[in-house]
Amino acid sequence: MTEVTINKQARLSEHLTSSSVATLGNSNKLDCSRLSPHFTLGELCKTSAKTPDGNIPSHVHIENLKRLCGWLEELRERYNLRYVLPLSRGSQRGSDPPHCSPAQTTPNPSYSGGEASGRGSEDPIIINSGYRSEAVNKAVGGVKGSNHLTGCAADIRVAGIEQLIRYATILLDISDESQEDFDELLLERNKSGAIWLHFAVRPKNNRRKTMFLQK
Ligand SMILES: [Zn+2]
DSSP states (O other): OHHHHHHHHHHHHHHHHHOOOOOSSHEEEEEEOOEEEEEHHHHHHOOSOOTTTOOOOOHHHHHHHHHHHHHHHHHHHHHHHIIIIIHHHTOOTTTSSSSSOOOOOOTTTTOOSSSOOOOOOOOOOOEEEEOOOOOHHHHTTTTTTTTGGTTTTTEESSSHHHHHHHHHHHHHHHHHHHHHEEEOEEEEOTOOOOOOEEEEEEESSSEEEEEEEEE
16 A cells, blocks of 8 residues: 555656646647647647737746646546546446446556557546636636636536546545645536536645636
8 A cells, every 4th residue: 555655646746747848939839839748738728719919828827837737647647547447448347336436546557648558548638728818818708817817727628527526536636645735626617507627726825725616
């Protein structure tokens, strides 16, 4: 058990401190610059808002996005280890309830962060909205002073309430185990019933705000 904990913490700190190269070169490079192994600057800056500013983050914002992506990498890895890879290997016993069961946290030593062996593959974490310039934030109806403005927040797409709860639970686990705080973990729902997870990490003064928000 001790060994498992150590391994987990080692992986965690690797993700939370990982800094890959992302540079503000021309806009083509911007799209595919990696913030972390599975997340690009393009994914974290895309927007449907048509604003003239191009929604370009500063270097400080990019550092914030990288920090956030450390958490998203860990979320991705744990989600796949718990819920996706066991099913794709066909090793899940039918008696396991589909939800509310204690999460399986045993790391898989053969997992390398790449493609799963065999026929299964990993599920991505899909970002609906990450960095937003003032103009974009205004255009999409974001709140004043939003963590999106500094590259500290991401809205994560979910397939339903079950995935929303799973993501939120994993992020809380990561925070507890790493003793790193996040700023916001908001389960959000709009008037049309769409749901998503808003997750934010600041460089400091993280408030660990957790709530369900109806917009
Ligand atoms: Zn948000």
